[in-house]
Amino acid sequence: MQAALAEADQGTGNETTVEMTASVTLSEAGSGVEVEAMAASLTVTEAPVGLDVPTIAYDLGIITDSGACSNETVTTPGTLTVTEEGKGAEFAWRTKPSATMIDALLLPHVLSIRISDPATMSDKKVQGGSLPRRKMVAKAGRTVEIGGWSDSQTEIDAVDALRDGLHHTFYPQTGDSFSVLVTGFEPNASADEYDRRTYRLSLAEAN
Amino acid sequence: MLPHVSAVQTVGSRIIHDRLVPSSKTFGSRSDETAGGRIITVSGQIRGDPDHVLRLEELRVRADDTARSLDLEDGSAAITAKLGPVEATWTVEEGVERPTYSATFYETS
Numbered sequence: 001m002q003a004a005l006a007e008a009d010q011g012t013g014n015e016t017t018v019e020m021t022a023s024v025t026l027s028e029a030g031s032g033v034e035v036e037a038m039a040a041s042l043t044v045t046e047a048p049v050g051l052d053v054p055t056i057a058y059d060l061g062i063i064t065d066s067g068a069c070s071n072e073t074v075t076t077p078g079t080l081t082v083t084e085e086g087k088g089a090e091f092a093w094r095t096k097p098s099a100t101m102i103d104a105l106l107l108p109h110v111l112s113i114r115i116s117d118p119a120t121m122s123d124k125k126v127q128g129g130s131l132p133r134r135k136m137v138a139k140a141g142r143t144v145e146i147g148g149w150s151d152s153q154t155e156i157d158a159v160d161a162l163r164d165g166l167h168h169t170f171y172p173q174t175g176d177s178f179s180v181l182v183t184g185f186e187p188n189a190s191a192d193e194y195d196r197r198t199y200r201l202s203l204a205e206a207n
Numbered sequence: 208m209l210p211h212v213s214a215v216q217t218v219g220s221r222i223i224h225d226r227l228v229p230s231s232k233t234f235g236s237r238s239d240e241t242a243g244g245r246i247i248t249v250s251g252q253i254r255g256d257p258d259h260v261l262r263l264e265e266l267r268v269r270a271d272d273t274a275r276s277l278d279l280e281d282g283s284a285a286i287t288a289k290l291g292p293v294e295a296t297w298t299v300e301e302g303v304e305r306p307t308y309s310a311t312f313y314e315t316s
Contacts, residue, residue, distance in 0.1 A: 112298045119270050119291040121313050125222055125241050132244045134289055134315035136272035173303045174260045 108150040141205035212251040288312035
């Protein structure tokens with residue numbers, strides 16, 4: 001025996017409760033071995049927009065066998081599929097790197113990051129004591145100053161190699177990122193700091 | 208509202224014209240032409256805000272050549288100003304969640 005009930009909703013809005021009831025009674029009181037097979041299908045598909053809270057409550061498995069034969073095998077396979085393809089809001093969470101990076105290179109021991117967004121303003125003075133008229137001419141793009149230290153010449157060389165005139169992607173730990181040119185790299189060596197070499201790295205935002 | 212403002216620096220100027228008077232041994236002719244307009248730098252820190260990057264971005268996008276009202280809430284009158292350079296700094300001591308910032312406003316007519 002097979003039973004299938006379908007409930008389709010293509011409209012917008014919220015659906016509350018869709019009730020479907022099916023009852024199949026199979027009685028067998030005689031002796032012998034029975035192999036009753038029952039298949040139930042319950043599918044909820046909701047494609048349009050709207051907030052839906054699909055809940056499927058099912059009770060499967062009331063099987064009564066009072067026959068004279070023993071060794072009944074009761075199998076209740078069940079598959080519950082909920083498909084929801086409506087439009088919704090997707091949140092793209094920022095993935096914050098655990099360290100300051102340029103491309104795939106982790107900058108060693110960053111102590112400070114300063115990001116400036118300079119703007120060029122022009123003044124037009126007004127005679128007679130009035131306030132000047134000011135206008136923003138342009139913005140050149142952000143500049144970044146990074147201070148840190150390293151005790152590895154390999155790390156120093158790796159950072160220095162970024163001064164290649166190519167565009168790189170800068171990832172501060174804030175989750176932001178933008179394309180930059182490496183405009184300056186100044187590693188220092190001081191006898192007072194033993195093998196710790198401080199450095200200063202300058203970046204300029206570029207498209 | 209600018210978060211946790213810690214300092215406000217105001218620089219005001221006036222346009223003065225100097226004209227030297229030949230043979231004058233004392234002083235020339237000096238006159239006040241007009242106001243230069245104040246330049247106000249507001250510094251502060253963002254604290255206890257997980258969306259500190261968003262707060263900085265909200266500030267940065269206001270540097271769009273639009274004159275807005277700036278009220279320092281120190282008893283002085285609100286002025287009209289345009290936002291210019293914005294700067295943000297992260298340090299190891301303060302942590303990545305507590306950036307300091309400064310924003311420079313240019314008073315305009």
